[in-house]
Amino acid sequence: MGTSSMYNGYSDGNGQRNPLLPDDFDDSVGNNNDGDKNPENDQGNQGNGKPIDKKWENTKRNFSKLASGTSKNTRGAVSTYIKAYGGxxxxxxxxxxxxxxTVGLGNFLSNASTQGFKESLENLKIEYKNRSTSEVLNDLINYLAPNPITKEDSIARKALIVTMEKLYELIENDNINIESIDKLDEGTVKQIIPLYVESYIYERLLNDLGSRIEANSLNSxxxxxxxxxxxxxxxxxxEITFLGIDMTNSEFSKKQVESLYNQCYKVMEDLK
Incomplete structure (x- = not known):
């Protein structure tokens, strides 16, 4: 699977450009290089003054310690990070x-596993005949997460690129022509949705605090x-959050998906 390290950029792990990176992909959009600017301001949440600022200062301090090696408390640092957002x-x-x-991806995958893969692409007006897997999935990326306008958009798009790379691998490893896919199997749906949520949460954290890691690490x-x-x-x-959740029968509404994110963040916030 590819990586989005601040040092290596997006690659397939072997130094090669990720085959699912659209030609117009701009990795600079959404990178928060201002180590002193509180991420909650970028999200439109101005907080209520100094108490919020102090939480972010503590969070940034904790990640600086992790990066320098003076602390190994990853769990505590992540918990503090979520608390800094207000919980x-x-x-x-x-x-x-x-x-x-997530809503768009979930609905697409759900339809692709029940109604059919090609029918789901046709519903989105994505052409698949005589096209490669990477071309089709690039169009799907652009439909679900268009060129970013905000930092939040960029985070969501980066996470989707990583997730679609996994779908690409599943299709290519089975040596399947994309035109011959009837329906996506349930196992694929169960892998892809949690992977997107995980990738988004990670990319968001890296956007918020990557500058602390970069500035305080001994080396790359x-x-x-x-x-x-x-x-x-x-x-x-x-993974813990998704245990017992049947992705094939889930409702991918905004309310349900927000609740799912809340559960994931809650597990990381609680020091248990």
């Missing part, structure tokens, strides 16, 4: 583009190592 409910509510993209290898640890931690918590 899990507020963090989920502000995940506007992530929720919108240490920074990449910490990013990997954070991604694995988020993955473990999202």
């Amino acid at each position: 899990s409910k507020s963090a989920a509510k502000n995940a506007v583009s992530g929720i919108r993209t 290898a240490n920074a990449v190592k910490l990013e990997k640890e954070l991604k694995e931690y988020i993955n473990s918590k999202v």
Whole structure:
């Protein structure tokens, strides 16, 4: 699977450009390089003054310690990060583009596994005949997460590119021509939705606090190592949240998806 490390950019892990990166992809949109600017201001949540600022200062301090190696408390740092947003409910509510993209992706996958893959593409006016898997999935990316206008849009789009890379791998590894796909199997749906949520939460954290990791890591290898640890931690918590949830029968409405994000953030906020 590809990575979005601040040092390596988007690649397939072997130094090659991700085959699903659209030609117009701009990795600079949405990167928060202002280490002193509180991310909640970018999300339209101005907070209520110094108490909120202090929470973000503590969060940034915790991630600086993680990066420098003076702290190993990943769980505590992530919990503080979510609290700085005002808690899990507020963090989920502000995940506007992530929720919108999850709704679109979920409905597409649900239809593709019941009505049919080609029919679902046709409903979105995406041409698939005589086209490669990467071309079709690029169009799907552009439909579900168009060129970003805001930082939040960019985070959602980056997460979708990572997620679609997994779908690309599943199709290519089975050596299936995209025109011959009848319906997506339930196992694919169960993998893709949690992966998108995990990727979005990770990309959002990296956008908010990546500058702290970059500025305080001893070297690029240490920074990449910490990013990997954070991604694995988020993955473990999202997996816990999705246990027992039947993705094939889920309702992908804004309300339901926001509740799902709230649950994921809540698991990471609670130090249990």
